[in-house]
Amino acid sequence: MTSLDGTARLFGRVARGIGLAGRTVLPVDTNPVPADWTHVTKVDPEEAKKLPLLYPLYLRHTSAVSVGGSADVTAENTEETFDLLAPASVPVFHEPSGPRHVTPRTRAEADLLAIPEVLNGDSESLVGQLGAGTEYIRDELVPDLLADELPWLPGRVADALADFATSWLLSEAVFEAYIIQNPDSAAAREANVDESDLLSPREAKQRAMAAERHLESELVYLEYSGTYGGDEATDTLAAIADSLSWSRLWYGGGIDSRERAEDILDAGADAIVVGDAFHRVADEEADLCERAADALDAGVLDSTADESAVREWVRDEISVADSNAVAYLATIPAVSNPVLLAEAYLTATVRTWLLLHARSADDADLRLGREAGEDLRTALGSDLLASVDEDDLALIRRSLRAVLGDGATVSTGASSSGLATTHFALSLSSR
Template sequence: MTSFDGVARRLGRVARGVTLAARTVVPVDTNPVPADWSHVTKVDPEDAKKLPLLYPLYLRHTSAVSVGGSADVTPRNTEETFELLGPASVPVFHEPSGPRHVTLRTREQADLLAIPEVLNGDSEALVGQLGEATEYVREEMVPDLLADRTPWLPDFAVEALADFATSWLLADAIFEAYVIQNPDSAAAREANVTETDLLTPRESKQRAMAAERHLGSELVYLEYSGTYGGDDAAETLATISEGLTWSRLWYGGGIDSRERATAMLDAGADAIVVGDAFHRVADEEAELCERAAEDLGPAASASAVREWVGENVAVADSHAAAYLATIPSVLHPERVAERYLTATVRTWLRLRELVEDGASVRASSTGQSENGLDLGRTLGDDASDELGSDDAELVRRCLLALVADRSDADGLSSLDDVPTDHFALSGSSL
């Protein structure tokens, strides 16, 4: 061993020691996952999972948005989902379920990349996909990037940079250690988790401790995936939290009320993850706006819409109120839900009026129609009446995207890459 090799090894040990001290000794939180995240909304790129029309309003209350799913996820719909979440006023991170879901576009748009590792699945779920992902990044993703941005580099430099960039991307990512406890879920099927693989609270704690100390997992995720874990999950969370010192502990599964959210947070979860409850808002508003369109004219006033919602919508039982109730910081979820549902109906009726007037079809890439109507300002002003100017600006882009879907080949070309088929209410149904 040369003296240079010896110095390099000593530097490597020092670096590992500094990292270990930062996680266990230094009184500074070095976990890149913010400690103040308590509520995460999971947005599934699957085409069947739709977004509410005014989705930025709902998402402004959550701590962060996670993009990922276990079924029917592709690079295309993943990129489209990130594009849609551009107006969101919260951090958006990527939880890919397959290596090729990570693209140059998603990597540029995601605040964090969270790589899943299933602690009670088969070896494919723990290291197999990571190996496939590493190969994909090293042999395809990074070389394509270098060829596009630095075509003048010699081959030996490309090889060296590709090695470094691959290692850097993995070092920059966070690792998310899953304990999957619902064998009937899509996540369990993907990871080959069966009834015999379910863990006791103590076994879950042991694997979580190994994930934190050996795998360096920034996140430990107790996953019930669509099913509420109840007392069993609460006991497991409490037991796992006793063994963790640095990793964040998250819970996901069946959170659709204030009581369930509070129970999991009180049991020891640093954050709860809500997915289905958010997507149900979109399904609900599609039916709501269809009824409103039958009862109200496109030019219905704000007061007429408020009165209609008050008489025809059981807000307390709505999916909008249920989702908002899962967010502890929303003190009056029913009141907020009523305001958002009213704004949704009024905005939808206004869009229909613009379409009937032909304004959307004649819209240009600047949002200015041939007859001088500024569509972006018109839609934003309508939303401002119900929501205030700041909230109205959040939804302006998604509304223009819907109008773009109705445009001819020359219309709103600057928004052509914004997909409208992810909305339960889409331009095609105007």
């Protein structure tokens, strides 16, 4: 062994020791997943999972947004979803369910890349998927990036750099150790988790400890996937939480109320993940806005109706307190009055839709101009407008222009703004 080899090994041991100390004994937090994330909204690229018209209003209250899903997800609809979320006022990270969902565009736009590792599935769901992902990065993603950025590199140098870049990308990624407890979910089917694979609280604790100390997973995720785990979940969370010192502990599944969110956080979860409750807001407002458009056509509402008139109409049409908008907002600990906020957002959405619906009857050239921004200013009102981050306002304006333009470019599947409009629950072209 040469002295250079010995020195390198010494540096390696020192580096590992420093990393271990940072995760255990030192009074520092080296986990790249922020500790103050308590609420994560999962946005699914699947076409059936739609976005509310003014989705940045809702997402500005969450701690972070995760892009990913278990069914009907492709690289294309994942890129489209990132386009709809950039730039948002909250961090947006990527949680791919397949290696090829990661592209140069998603890597550029994601704040974090979270790679799932299923702890109670078959070996293919853990080692196989990680191997396939590593192969894709090393043999396709990185070489393509190097060929685009540094086409003049000699072959041997490019090959060595590809090895380094692959290891670097994986070291920069966040690894997310899943414990899937709902065998009837799409996630369970993907990982081949059945009834015999479900874990007791002690078994879940043991695997979580292995994930933190051996796999060095930054996240441990207890997943009930659309179903609320109840007492079983809180018992499991309490057992896992007592065993972790560095990894973050997240829970996902059936969170649709303030009570459930608080129970999960009180049991020891660092954050709750909410997906279905968010997408149900889009389905709810689609029905509400279609009724508003009918009321506009019938002369019951006017496209320039003031805020108080539309608010009263919304109250007559639905019970706001029992709405999906409230169900989602109530899961966010930072939202003190979800009913009041939901009423304001639903009112703004209906006012925006009335203005867009009226605008769609204008000349196509006018549809794509500055009117969308003016519609937004009118619909939100001065109080709500003043409280929204400029990045979110820009995102909403861009999305409204896309919705206004989708009738003119429906054959291409995208608007003149470059945004795909199939992710919205509302479409002017169907009216």
